[in-house]
Amino acid sequence: MNILAPVRRDRVLTELPQCLRKEAALHVHKGFHPRVTCACQEHRTGTVGFKISKVIVVGDLSVGKTCLINRFCKDTFDKNYKATIGVDFEMERFEVLGVPFSLQLWDTAGQERFKCIASTYYRGAQAIIIVFNLNDVASLEHTKQWLADALKENDPSGVLLFLVGSKKDLSTPAQYMLMEKDALKVAQEMKAEYWAVSSLTGENVREFFFRVTALTFEANVLAELEKSGSRRIGDVVRINSDDSNLYLTASKKKPMCCP
Ligand SMILES: Nc1nc2c(ncn2[C@@H]2O[C@H](COP(=O)(O)OP(=O)(O)OP(=O)(O)O)[C@@H](O)[C@H]2O)c(=O)[nH]1
């Protein structure tokens, strides 16, 4: 795909999309980090606009990884199962706070026999999406192993984690509530943000990917600012001392700048 194609109008983010559940969120701030907003306004985002961030999608076979990506990227849904062999990827271009931002979504195989090939593509991920089927408790249990495998190839402190329950359309509200309780616990243990989606109906799919994009972008800009040492004396107005950063993953309680 041509990464220079213009950004689609429905890929423009001007605000930080909110988390699904506050109990299991990477952070619960209402807006982008003030330093990020400020840097974007002042065109101080360095190389972020030219970068392609890698996102890997892992999880048991048939949990719906390919369908999730296809629903977001192509707005299609295939009810027939066709196993992913090795890996596949899609490129998505966004514009966040006026800055171009690209994600490379790596769809990996869940089948054991292809896992070996797929795992060679885990390296260099900025976000890891671990998918399980909301109607299959074993697939939730296996998410810990998927995460461990993915983290072998990545720096755990530099990667954003998302735990995604799929096929929400197949559970009754009561079944869903039961599963969500367990899933929230797993997400908290992993320090991952929890989402529940349906690729069949499209429920939460766009909201989820927008959240992944926004948080990855935010982490990238903060890292860029850190690298360039652009924090200015006098900009520091307060140390973030509230409890809205559950896992301290993206911003790691850095001093905030901007008036
Ligand atoms: N009802 C329902 N079915 C779904 C949903 N998502 C996926 N499926 C079905 O689940 C099956 C597996 O979906 P895939 O997306 O191919 O699963 P996968 O995780 O990519 O599987 P591997 O590539 O083998 O790892 C297919 O038959 C899909 O139609 C969903 O949200 N709702």
Ligand SMILES: [Mg+2]
């Ligand atoms: Mg697949």
